[in-house]
Amino acid sequence: xxxxxxxxxxxxxxxxxxxxxxxxxxxxxxxxxxxxxxxxxxxxxxxxxxxxxxxxxxxxxxxxxxxxxxxxxxxxxxxxxxxxxxxxxxxxxxxxxxxxxxxxxxxxxxxxxxxxxxxxxxxxxxxxxxxxxxxxxxxxxxxxxxxxxxxxxxxxxxxxxxxxxxxxxxxxxxxxxxxxxxxxxxxxxxxxxxxxxxxxxxxxxxxxxxxxxxxxxxxxxxxxxxxxxxxxxxxxxxxxxxxxxxxxxxxxxxxxxxxxxxxxxxxxxxxxxxxxxxxxxxxxxxxxxxxxxxxxxxxxxxxxxxxxxxxxxxxxxxxxxxxxxxxxxxxxxxxxxxxxxxxxxxxxxxxxxxxxxxxxxxxxxxxxxxxxxxxxxxxxxxxxxxxxxxxxxxxxxxxxxxxxx
Ligand SMILES: Nc1ncnc2c1ncn2[C@@H]1O[C@H](COP(=O)(O)OP(=O)(O)OP(=O)(O)O)[C@@H](O)[C@H]1O
Ligand SMILES: [Mg+2]
Numbered sequence: 001x002x003x004x005x006x007x008x009x010x011x012x013x014x015x016x017x018x019x020x021x022x023x024x025x026x027x028x029x030x031x032x033x034x035x036x037x038x039x040x041x042x043x044x045x046x047x048x049x050x051x052x053x054x055x056x057x058x059x060x061x062x063x064x065x066x067x068x069x070x071x072x073x074x075x076x077x078x079x080x081x082x083x084x085x086x087x088x089x090x091x092x093x094x095x096x097x098x099x100x101x102x103x104x105x106x107x108x109x110x111x112x113x114x115x116x117x118x119x120x121x122x123x124x125x126x127x128x129x130x131x132x133x134x135x136x137x138x139x140x141x142x143x144x145x146x147x148x149x150x151x152x153x154x155x156x157x158x159x160x161x162x163x164x165x166x167x168x169x170x171x172x173x174x175x176x177x178x179x180x181x182x183x184x185x186x187x188x189x190x191x192x193x194x195x196x197x198x199x200x201x202x203x204x205x206x207x208x209x210x211x212x213x214x215x216x217x218x219x220x221x222x223x224x225x226x227x228x229x230x231x232x233x234x235x236x237x238x239x240x241x242x243x244x245x246x247x248x249x250x251x252x253x254x255x256x257x258x259x260x261x262x263x264x265x266x267x268x269x270x271x272x273x274x275x276x277x278x279x280x281x282x283x284x285x286x287x288x289x290x291x292x293x294x295x296x297x298x299x300x301x302x303x304x305x306x307x308x309x310x311x312x313x314x315x316x317x318x319x320x321x322x323x324x325x326x327x328x329x330x331x332x333x334x335x336x337x338x339x340x341x342x343x344x345x346x347x348x349x350x351x352x353x354x355x356x357x358x359x360x361x362x363x364x365x366x367x368x369x370x371x372x373x374x375x376x377x378x379x380x381x382x383x384x385x386x387x388x389x390x391x392x393x394x395x396x397x398x399x400x401x402x403x404x405x
Contacts (some may be wrong), residue, residue: 001310002073004029004066006080006089007056008047013290013302015043017081020306022046029075031066032056059088063095079309081262081283086110101259101282108256109263109282112154112185115256119277122255124248126277128188135175141186142171148189153181162219164189192270194218194278195242196231197249197263198285198293200305200314204258206250207314208304210234210293211242215393218266225330225369228397231289232325232389233296244275252280260308264289287373288326288380295324295355295382322382325393328375329359331402337364337376342399346379350392356380359402366404376402 008018008030021028027048033056039047051069053062078098080089090106093099108118113131120126130141131154142149142165151174152162161181163174178184194217199206212233214221221229234242245267252265264285266278284290290301299316308314331337337360347354359377360366369375379396383389 001026001076002029002048003027003077003079003310004031004070004075004089004092006078006085007032007082008050009034009039009043011082011286013286013288014081015040015046016290016302017305018043018046020300020303021079021310022048023303024306024310026077026306026310029070031062057084059091062088063092066092067095077309079261081305083110083281083283086281086283101257101261105257105259106282109258109280112152112279115280116185116277119252119255122251124251124255124277125274127190130186132184132186133182138175138178138184138186139171142168145186145188150187150189151178151184152187153178154183154185162222164219190268190270190276190278192268192276195234195245195267195269196285196289197245197265197267198289199249199253199263200261200301200308201253201258201263202260202308202312202314204253206253207308208301208316208318209237209246209249210296211237211245212289212292214266221328221373222370228330228400229328229373229375230325230393230397231287231292232323232386232393233289233292235296235320235323235384235386237320241269244273245269248275248277252277256280256282258282260312262305287328288378291356292324292326292380295380296320296322322384323386323389324355324380324382325389325396326378326380327393327396327400328373328378329396329400329402330369330375331360331366331404333404335366335404337362337366337402338405339403341401341403346396346400349395350381353381353383353388353392354379355382359400376404 003026005028030047030050053065078089078092080086086106090103108115116126132138132141149165165171194214196212198210200208212231215230249265262284265280268276297318304316357379381392
């Protein structure tokens with residue numbers, strides 16, 4: 001089985017999917033813009049061959065180069081797990097007449113307005129929204145939808161350029177910040193808690209499901225530097241509170257014509273208990289959520305995804321053993337990390353429940369918390385009991401303190 005895998009080393013967790021593909025028996029043809037000489041040694045055993053392209057985002061150019069490179073070989077799959085490349089993978093599949101999701105289906109997972117229209121057309125609850133190409137259209141949408149209002153790019157990621165506006169004056173400020181963003185989605189603001197619904201699906205039906213809770217919601221994680229973002233996978237998927245979201249998620253997959261592979265959906269639970277769609281991608285979530293899911297059941301979803309993508313089978317025993325919390329830390333101050341307080345006490349308190357501690361060490365430069373949720377490192381902790389996992393996670397959020405200067 002020959003598989004073209006786009007961006008096999010970027011973002012770094014893609015190396016794990018490359019490994020998974022090789023482990024289930026695929027010959028992996030990697031395509032990326034990293035020079036061949038710069039490929040990390042640990043990915044090399046898993047790559048059958050590799051093509052360096054000058055610009056991985058230049059779809060026409062990449063399609064021409066990959067087509068020329070593989071001329072005469074029969075290819076069985078074209079795959080991508082990184083959001084900016086899912087359309088390119090679909091375009092290559094269409095060009096070569098291969099199985100897999102069409103450009104139209106993938107576009108439904110990429111274009112935030114279109115996805116909401118398709119999900120709403122299936123009778124599911126989405127935030128009211130309008131597509132806006134100009135400032136005038138944005139103001140008109142605000143008139144119609146009222147405040148508070150969310151304004152965000154149509155094809156965004158990482159909550160970049162997502163703004164909440166409480167009134168017309170705030171909308172004016174937001175319009176200035178949004179200059180340069182081509183098209184925006186204006187949405188009714190949904191009050192409530194925010195969760196994920198993640199799957200590995202086969203022909204649009206989940207072979208694997210996961211729910212995780214964001215604490216606080218991503219918009220606040222992104223806008224308040226003092227917050228240590230916490231995300232906890234939910235061990236008990238049968239509890240009443242999240243059934244609405246799980247049912248919604250499954251229906252969304254059908255509405256959007258999901259095929260094989262990972263999905264990552266975000267949804268809101270309103271104070272009245274209603275589950276409302278947020279957004280979805282046909283790729284795994286970022287920020288280590290796949291690691292969290294793996295720790296939840298002690299499985300390897302990198303490989304299991306590959307088995308699904310290549311052989312159409314999911315074989316892991318995905319019984320859920322733990323609630324797994326990840327806590328991202330942000331140092332106080334700028335420049336380089338100087339000190340970490342409270343870490344030893346926290347490690348001692350949590351004992352065996354800690355599965356990873358990857359905080360940046362003194363001397364390391366701070367990461368840009370606006371650009372990456374990974375911030376200045378993370379800890380991962382797990383426990384079968386939700387309240388305990390929650391308490392340990394929040395202890396890390398408040399009691400571990402990092403400083404920079
Ligand atoms: N209609 C809405 N009502 C309330 N909050 C919203 C709404 N739309 C977006 N948000 C908040 O903004 C965050 C970012 O929005 P969204 O997920 O659409 O953008 P994104 O850039 O793709 O995010 P990411 O890549 O971080 O998932 C959401 O997780 C949520 O916290
Ligand atoms: Mg999002």
